[in-house]
Amino acid sequence: LQLCSQCVVLHQDSFLSTLKMSIRTPPTLLELAAKRLLRDQASAIxxxxxxxxxxxPYLFVMAYRGGHRPQLLKAMHPPDHAPTRAMGLKAMLDALDVLLSQEVQTEVRPRRCKLRVLDLSNTGANFWDIQHPELLTDGTSDCAQLQPQHGAPLAPLEVFLDLNFNERDRDKFFMHIIQWAQQREGLLHLCCKALRISEVPFQRVRRVLDRVQLDCIQEVEVHCTWDLPTLGTFALYLGQMSNLQRLSLPDIDVLAEEDEEQEEEGDFSQFLSQMLRLWHLRELHMHSPSFFRGRLDQMLRCLQTPLDELSLTYCQRLTHSDLTHLFQCPNLRQLKILHLLGLSLADFSPEPLRVLLEAVAPTLQDLGLDNCGMADSQVEAILPVLSRCHQLRKFTISINNFPVATVEKLLRHTTGLRSLEVEVYPVPLECDGTQGTVNQERLALIRAELTGTLR
Structure with a gap:
C-alpha cells in the first residue's frame, strides 16, 4: 500500500521485475557467431x-560500428560511401538493389537471397542508433493479412517504415525512402503501418501521404493542435486508411465567429463521412474533444465495429446529452480498456455509467475514472457491478474528493477481483491540511487503516 500527496496506489510486489531488469541479457548465438566471424576478415568475406x-544484420552492424574492417564492408555493399547515418542507410539500400537484381536475373533464388522483410519501423533517420536492424527472413509479416484496395499481390520483399513526424526535415527522409521504393515497383512493397504527427505543419505531412499506400496504415496518432478545417482535410486521407485499427485524435481549435459556423459544420461533416469508412477501428483516443460538444452522438454513430479501447481525456465541456449517448453506444459493449479522464460527471445520473459497466464487466481489463468529479452516491451506484469485473487488472479513480469511508468501500468491493494488480485512489478528504497541503500524520494513520482493510 502506497500513499502519496495526490493518490493512493496499490500494486503487486515488483521485486521479480526489478531483479530481471538488473540482470544483463546474455548475447544470442547469432551475436556470438558474428563476433567469431569478425576475428578473421578474410574468412568472413x-x-x-x-x-x-x-x-x-549482426555482421553488418558489428563491422560498421567497429570501423576497422573496411574490406568486409566493401564486400557487403558498394564502397564509395562515408560512414554517416545517411550514407549508411544509402549503402543498405544499394545492397538491397543488388539482391533485387538477383531476384530478376535468376529463376532459382541464391542461398544468400533469403530476405523477405526489411523492418525500418521505429528507426527512421536514426537507423544506426538501434541495437540491430530487424531483418526477417520468413514471409510471416502481418502485412499479408491486410486487404489491399487494388487487390494486387504483395511483392517478394516487404519494407516496413513508420511515418513518425517529430522533428525537422523528417519528411525529406521519408520522401527519399518512398522514391527509392517507387522506382522499384513490382520488386518490393513499402508498407507504412504507423503514422505519428507531433507539432509539424500538416502541409509537410501531406507531401508524404500523397506518395504512400494509405490502406497499409493501421495506427494514427496526432499530438498537436489543429483547427477544424485541417481536421477536415486530414479526414480525406483518413478515409483511405481502410485497415486502420488505432486512432488518436488531437486537440481541435473551434472557431468562435458565428459567420464561420457553417464552414466548421462542413468540415465536421467531412470528417464524419470518412470515419464511416473505418471498418477495422478497434481503439479510439480523443484528447480535449470540445468540437464534439452537443454532437458526440454523430461521432459514435460512425463507429462500424465494436471497440476494444476508448479513451477520453480533458472533456469537461461535453453535455449531459453527450454523456448519455456515450454510455448507451452499442459499439462500446465489448471494451477491454475504458479511460474517462477529466470527464465531468458532477450532477450526472450514475445509471448510464452503471449500465455500461454492467455490459463490459465480462471483458473489462482497465478502468480509469480519474478527475471526474464523482460524488459518493455515484460511487455507491457502481460498486456492485465493479465487484463483478473479474478480468479487471487496473482500476484508477484518483483526483476525486472522497472521504476515507468511500475509499474503504471501494477496497472491499474489489477484494474478490483476482486479476487486479493496480488500484489508484485519491488521498481521502480527512487528510486535507491548510492551504492545499496534506496532513502527513493523518495520512499515516489512514494508510495503516487501509492496509488493514486490504489484508
Missing part, C-alpha cells in the same frame, strides 16, 4: 555467399 540471412 569468403563465407558471405553461404551465410544464413539471419546472420547478416
Amino acid at each position: 569468403a563465407a558471405l555467399e553461404y551465410l544464413p540471412a539471419e546472420l547478416f
Whole structure:
C-alpha cells in the first residue's frame, strides 16, 4: 500500500521485475557467431555467399560500428560511401538493389537471397542508433493479412517504415525512402503501418501521404493542435486508411465567429463521412474533444465495429446529452480498456455509467475514472457491478474528493477481483491540511487503516 500527496496506489510486489531488469541479457548465438566471424576478415568475406540471412544484420552492424574492417564492408555493399547515418542507410539500400537484381536475373533464388522483410519501423533517420536492424527472413509479416484496395499481390520483399513526424526535415527522409521504393515497383512493397504527427505543419505531412499506400496504415496518432478545417482535410486521407485499427485524435481549435459556423459544420461533416469508412477501428483516443460538444452522438454513430479501447481525456465541456449517448453506444459493449479522464460527471445520473459497466464487466481489463468529479452516491451506484469485473487488472479513480469511508468501500468491493494488480485512489478528504497541503500524520494513520482493510 502506497500513499502519496495526490493518490493512493496499490500494486503487486515488483521485486521479480526489478531483479530481471538488473540482470544483463546474455548475447544470442547469432551475436556470438558474428563476433567469431569478425576475428578473421578474410574468412568472413569468403563465407558471405553461404551465410544464413539471419546472420547478416549482426555482421553488418558489428563491422560498421567497429570501423576497422573496411574490406568486409566493401564486400557487403558498394564502397564509395562515408560512414554517416545517411550514407549508411544509402549503402543498405544499394545492397538491397543488388539482391533485387538477383531476384530478376535468376529463376532459382541464391542461398544468400533469403530476405523477405526489411523492418525500418521505429528507426527512421536514426537507423544506426538501434541495437540491430530487424531483418526477417520468413514471409510471416502481418502485412499479408491486410486487404489491399487494388487487390494486387504483395511483392517478394516487404519494407516496413513508420511515418513518425517529430522533428525537422523528417519528411525529406521519408520522401527519399518512398522514391527509392517507387522506382522499384513490382520488386518490393513499402508498407507504412504507423503514422505519428507531433507539432509539424500538416502541409509537410501531406507531401508524404500523397506518395504512400494509405490502406497499409493501421495506427494514427496526432499530438498537436489543429483547427477544424485541417481536421477536415486530414479526414480525406483518413478515409483511405481502410485497415486502420488505432486512432488518436488531437486537440481541435473551434472557431468562435458565428459567420464561420457553417464552414466548421462542413468540415465536421467531412470528417464524419470518412470515419464511416473505418471498418477495422478497434481503439479510439480523443484528447480535449470540445468540437464534439452537443454532437458526440454523430461521432459514435460512425463507429462500424465494436471497440476494444476508448479513451477520453480533458472533456469537461461535453453535455449531459453527450454523456448519455456515450454510455448507451452499442459499439462500446465489448471494451477491454475504458479511460474517462477529466470527464465531468458532477450532477450526472450514475445509471448510464452503471449500465455500461454492467455490459463490459465480462471483458473489462482497465478502468480509469480519474478527475471526474464523482460524488459518493455515484460511487455507491457502481460498486456492485465493479465487484463483478473479474478480468479487471487496473482500476484508477484518483483526483476525486472522497472521504476515507468511500475509499474503504471501494477496497472491499474489489477484494474478490483476482486479476487486479493496480488500484489508484485519491488521498481521502480527512487528510486535507491548510492551504492545499496534506496532513502527513493523518495520512499515516489512514494508510495503516487501509492496509488493514486490504489484508
